[in-house]
Structures are given as C-alpha cells and as structure tokens.
Amino acid sequence: MKKFGIGIATGLALFALAGCQPQQDHSADAAQSTTQTSTSYTAIVRAGRAAVSSKNYDQALGYFQSALLTKKGDKKATALVKQTQALVEAQNSLSKNNFAVAKSSAASVAKVTDGDSSLNSAADELLTLINKTRTSYDTYSNSLQKAQTAYDQKDYAGAVTLLNQLVNQSDIKDSYYSVIYTGALRLQVSAVQAQRQNDGSTGSSSASSSSSASSSGEYSVDKDDTEVDGQKITAAQIKQARQDLKDQGVDPAPWSDLDIMKAIKVARAAGRTKITPQDAGLK
Helix, strand or coil, X not given: CHHHHHHHHHHHHHHHHHHHHHHHHHHHHHHHHHHHHHHHHHHHHHHHHHHHHCCCHHHHHHHHHHHHHHCCCCHHHHHHHHHHHHHHHHHHHHHCCCHHHHHHHHHHHHHCCCCCHHHHHHHHHXXXXXXXXXXXXXXXXXXXXXXXXXXXXXXXXXHHHHHHHHHCCCCCCCHHHXXXXXXXXXXXXXXXXXXXXXXXXXXXXXXXXXXXXXXXCCECCCHHHHEECCEECCHHXXXXXXXXXXXXXXXXXXXXXXXXXXXXXXXXXCCCCCCCHHHHCCC
C-alpha cells in the first residue's frame, strides 16, 4: 500500500514536471518574440526619421505606418504617423500653390500629442518655404499681369522689359512658378515679335500711326473692351472675376485685366454673372 502511494506521488510529480516544461519553453519564445518586435520597431522608426531628414515624407509615412503595425496602439508610432501625414498634405498642397492649406497642415504638426521633435523641425522648415514661395509667387504674378497690361496697351517695349526681368529671376524655373514662367515665355515671344513689327512700320505711314495712337503718342485700349452694358467695368468686378476663376481651380495670374474684362463681357452676353476660362478663350 505504501509503495502504491509512493508510486502515485512520483507519477504526479513527473506529470507536474512534464507539464511545466512546455510553459517554460513558451515563455522563452514569447520573450524572444518581444525582443525581436522591439528591435524591428526601433529599426523601422530609425529608417522613418532618416527619410524625414531627406525630406522624403511619403517614404517616412510608410515606415511609421509599418512601425504602428509592428506595435499596434503604440502612442509614439501613432503620433509619428499623424505628424507625417500632415507634412505630406502640406507638401502636396504647396506643389499645387494652395498656400493656405499648406500652411495650415504644416502648422498642425506641432500640435500632435507625443509628437517627435525632428518632425516639428521639418514642419518649421516647410513653413518657411511656404511663406517664401507665396511671397515670390504673388510678386511674379503681379509682374506678369503688369507685362500683360503693357502688351494689351501696345506698349511692347515696356512689356519686353518687364518680362526680361521676370524670366531672369533666379528661382522662376522652380516647379512652384511653372504656370507663371510658361505664361511669361509665351508673352515674351509675342511682345518681341510685336515690337519688331511696330518698329519696322514706324514712320512708313504717319497717317496710319496717328489713327491708332492717342494724343500723347501712346497706344490705348479699345474703350468698348472696358465697358459692359454701357458701364465701365470696375476694379471690384475684375477682382471678383479673378476670384471666380480661383474657385474653379484656375490660376488667374497669366490673365491681364483686359483678358478679364473681355471675359466679363462674354459672360454677360451669355446671361451669366460669373466668368469661365473659356470666356476669354484662354483654356
């Protein structure tokens, strides 16, 4: 009976020992898995920060999203994803000259809870670029409009001078100003050709010259182009028309005031108060 009891105890001990062994192996596997996950997470985040340093925000976003998949619910990875998404949005909006959205998105980076200082710094740099680009864009747009107005008034020499200055700006070929640069080059060709033709005909027919020139010797815009329904088109109407174009996703920078006025006349003739790009035949 005693031996029988000892046998039972021994068997139970062996059973208990056998049952503990798999648990120890499982615990070791779990620890190893946790270590590997932590190492992978760290490496992914490091790669993401390197992409941020290179201003490759799309790639950085991909890394940080992978880090979040590696550690689901991780606060740091979640913050990194939110910050990088804002940077990507800012960068994309800047490329489309949507400066307001670009600025707002870049500013939101620093507002993310548990955010990373490296992404905050990247956002500050991007904000500086956005502000600089917007200032230059407005300046170049105004220069192109002035050149277009001079051309419309047949002041070809003045238009050429303005356009030469514009196309020689050090950063005018940047993608941010591509619409302005293309418009300036196109107008420059027309202005130079018109100036040559005008210079070649000067003095050959004084009667013809006097018939198209004002008393001051300068060419003027046809009065009919500046009026609609017998009323002079105002600066406020021109400004509103430019805004209407922006609302339709069209950059009005290459359009001179005369282009806008002609478009207003076409729209009114069609019974519309808002112009379209087609009204001036520019798109």
